[in-house]
Amino acid sequence: MLFRSGIGKTLMGDVSEKISIEKLLVACEVKSVRVVNPLNLKDAVKAVKEAVNEDGVRCIVFRAPCIALFKPQKKAVINNCRKCKKCIKELGCPALSLTDKTAVVNEDLCNGCMLCAGVCPHDCIEEVTR
Numbered sequence: 001m002l003f004r005s006g007i008g009k010t011l012m013g014d015v016s017e018k019i020s021i022e023k024l025l026v027a028c029e030v031k032s033v034r035v036v037n038p039l040n041l042k043d044a045v046k047a048v049k050e051a052v053n054e055d056g057v058r059c060i061v062f063r064a065p066c067i068a069l070f071k072p073q074k075k076a077v078i079n080n081c082r083k084c085k086k087c088i089k090e091l092g093c094p095a096l097s098l099t100d101k102t103a104v105v106n107e108d109l110c111n112g113c114m115l116c117a118g119v120c121p122h123d124c125i126e127e128v129t130r
């Protein structure tokens with residue numbers, strides 16, 4: 001049977017048993033397996049730093065709700081941007097770009113993850129309800 005391992009559905013859309021990626025990795029004798037929400041920037045960075053300092057095969061499963069399946073309820077708005085470009089350089093988010101005057105958010109592409117607010121050193125980015 002063809003399956004998409006992580007989501008519990010076959011390619012035909014039927015509900016099927018979910019396969020746990022982390023259990024699969026442990027079964028393959030990967031000694032270091034972490035599961036982290038990539039939208040929690042602090043935890044995600046910590047997990048990567050820890051894994052980098054370990055020997056052998058190590059895996060990090062980044063798990064968060066799929067943006068293709070959930071309609072965002074929030075979006076980011078930028079006020080008083082200082083144009084330091086940190087949000088753009090560090091995240092590579094397709095919703096962020098820089099104009100002559102400010103960083104801007106394309107609200108059609110923004111899913112409200114608010115990772116950008118976590119990296120802005122000037123607290124210019126706030127979360128608003130759609």
Ligand code: SF4
Binds near residue numbers: 093094
């Ligand atoms: S909230 Fe998330 S998706 Fe929206 S601009 Fe910030 S980093 Fe990009």
Ligand code: SF4
Binds near residue numbers: 085086121123125
């Ligand atoms: S990190 Fe903040 S101040 Fe810097 S460009 Fe982005 S929004 Fe502007």
